[in-house]
Amino acid sequence: MSGKTVLIVDDEPAIREMIAVALEMADYECLEAADAREAHALIIDRQPDIILLDWMLPGTSGIELARRLKKEETTADIPIIMLTAKVEEDNKIRGLEVGADDYITKPFSPRELVARLKAVLRRATPPGIDAPIEVDGLTLDPSSHRVAANDSFLNVGPTEYRLLQFFMTHQERVYTRSQLLDQVWGGNVYVEERTVDVHIRRLRKALGERHDYLIQTVRGAGYRFSTQPA
Amino acid sequence: MSGKTVLIVDDEPAIREMIAVALEMADYECLEAADAREAHALIIDRQPDIILLDWMLPGTSGIELARRLKKEETTADIPIIMLTAKVEEDNKIRGLEVGADDYITKPFSPRELVARLKAVLRRATPPGIDAPIEVDGLTLDPSSHRVAANDSFLNVGPTEYRLLQFFMTHQERVYTRSQLLDQVWGGNVYVEERTVDVHIRRLRKALGERHDYLIQTVRGAGYRFSTQPA
DNA sequence: CCCCAGTGTTACAACCATGTGACAGGTGTT
């Protein structure tokens, strides 16, 4: 599934363990390090996809480690999420300043952690970042952030755009409302599942009769984007 | 939303209960058996997705049961996790020798149990879980949630879809109406057994004359999905 | 050949998932 590798850097074994369990439940592979030295070794050796980095560390501090990682070319594009017990705005600013991609204050729920991590990973993973996708006269162009049907541009809202983009990059497969909330909304938000229906509706309307067949309802399951009519 | 069924085999009711509670919190359905005989009956009847098997059992020992299960073709691919109070390396080796997929020594934390169980399930779950199943021109594709016959898509309702999916993943074997209710409807619902007949009928109709021979009536017993005409 | 349990088939009412329009709050712009 995800198969992503997460490096957890915290000097508290109990905290590392808690995080690891939560992440493993969500199907991530976990590495653990207690200090900056261990962390650096693992980063070089195992090349994790993302790093959870505690603010406070014995020896080299977390923020210092982050700064160094972001300076080195080979490690600069590994996303970093900073963890901290303090609720000081200062830290947040300094953390993001050195290149952390997100910032979580302890205590946090495992759910929140997983959600944020997921969000950062998705955001940070640029696969074929801006190749336009075209299906049966319907074109979505990420670079211009526009949707066109046979020449004329369509007026789709931000959420509908993300929804359509997700669908066009994941065709021929059913997604439950819950999955769509995770993938399109971002997982860390709480919204009703029925909200998905409404946005589906809006997207269909925006696409017009010419193309709304592409978004298919699978009763009892979810929605599917497919060029082949139901 | 795992929906996986776990069979817990242990002669100590308190331990079964503890495990069951932990697993149910993690959204697994639990079955319980106190000895090998009960266990075997439940395995045949309910076909759990994984078995937690205590080393020590009155009568037939856990290891003996494991050995038998792994010898029978119909049960050989059900993952088994051995539980034991002893910390003897011997047991571990013998346990894995007979085909157990993992091994946990008591006492263990619920977390550890769930984590291991999940790992085993993930590992043991054939990657083909999402792969389309094809039989004589009849194709069921779980990822797109579609059923096709030779090219054209078939219109099957949610229940018929689940029924067909179950049959196609459990071919050449007779299932009673009761078993089908457990497997397809979900065990803890009360519906008339005759309801199965009706859905069988609907599924047959949906499949059309070309394929309805696949679903065969076994008078006095139940139904069977088989490529070989009755 | 008749009878009866078992199964096929149909109809139907209740239910449930989804479609749809409206609305209120929020955000940013002018």
Add this chain to the structure above:
DNA sequence: AACACCTGTCACATGGTTGTAACACTGGGG
């Protein structure tokens, strides 16, 4: 402040789906 836009949620409409009963049929045993 007024405005346009977007968002999430609700209430209601609609149509598909479901379980059940009722009746027709079948096959095997007496």
